Amino acid sequence: MRHVLTTPQDTVEGDFSTLQRRLSRSAVLQRLDAPDATAFWAPLPLVAVNVIADAHIPDAQAAERVTELIAPFVERGHPFQWITTPSTTTPTLESTLAQAGLRAHEYPAMHASLRNPVDPCTPHDVFIDIVWPDQVAPVTTAIFNNFGHAEDLADEHLDILETLDPETNHYFLARSLLNGMTLGAGTMHARGDSVMLANITVLPPARGRGLERALAATMMNRAASTGSNTATIVANHATYATYLELGFRTQFDVVTWVWKPHR
Structure with a gap:
């Protein structure tokens, strides 16, 4: 504790x-x-x-x-x-x-207490789920594509997440229920009874639909259901309001x- x-x-x-x-x-x-x-x-x-x-x-x-x-x-x-x-x-x-x-x-x-479940407000045609350790590639690809350097990345450099311990590092994928296309992704990293949310990515075709909130809230609910008490995140100015709505508060810059x- x-x-x-x-x-x-x-x-x-x-x-x-x-x-x-x-x-x-x-x-x-x-x-x-x-x-x-x-x-x-x-x-x-x-x-x-x-x-x-x-x-x-x-x-x-x-x-x-x-x-x-x-x-x-x-x-x-x-x-x-x-x-x-x-x-x-x-x-x-x-x-x-x-x-x-x-x-x-x-x-x-930012920091948030994980007390009550949060409504992710996930769009009806989107499915968000945790990814098995041997199926992390779509998460990694989405994150690196969002960095804008996909053309520079060799395959052997895309498996950073796959090398982390699956007991404390978890990956989430948002997909379209209509065609299975990847829409976004995020990573969650546990330390004791806290989790850090990171790399929350929404790909350009899916932006403006609330998927940033949906991914973050889904990870928060998952963390709370497995015994975590707090969540942390480093936001940016574009996502700050979303995390405020989810209960996060700024601790420092x-x-x-x-x-x-x-x-």
Whole structure:
């Protein structure tokens, strides 16, 4: 059981850092063996899979460690992101990242209690279900297609999700009942009695029908039915209102510091 003094902010940060560590151990990603940060990358020009996160760096070491940690990413020449949360940032670190050429983007990190079932309001011609561990490919394809780099992705780099432990990482697929077409997807990652919802994707032909809400609510209900008490998510400004309707509340802003190669 989680300690009674744990705050919603602690829960969001714990869920987020745990997810980043799990991703870093995927067999299809490379990772940096760093004692003070989680860092991983793929040979793809995609920020989502070139990441530095959960870095705990004293101010006195900020200039040196930032240079050391970003050097292999800059050398590869692909866009990457350094993700910070309240416990992993300071004004000194932020200044150092800015001086290194990274640019900040803020996203609401949100928390919800899972008490009563939520009506997903799923459209009548849509079916959402959890995916078996050996059938994750449509989920991964939907998520990566949404990133806009499908043409750059080799098959061997599409199975990141398949390498995660199916006991604590679950995948959901929204399909059309009319023709079976994939409409959207999402992932859910359990840590103790909390779950983090991530990668909620609605493909362009299905947008504007409430599928973002349907996917998130379906995952929340599934989590509650299997014993989870809380859910967390990192939203964006387009989806923020939807998550407010589902009971999420902002705890802090995740700041992603993005580096892109000079053109």
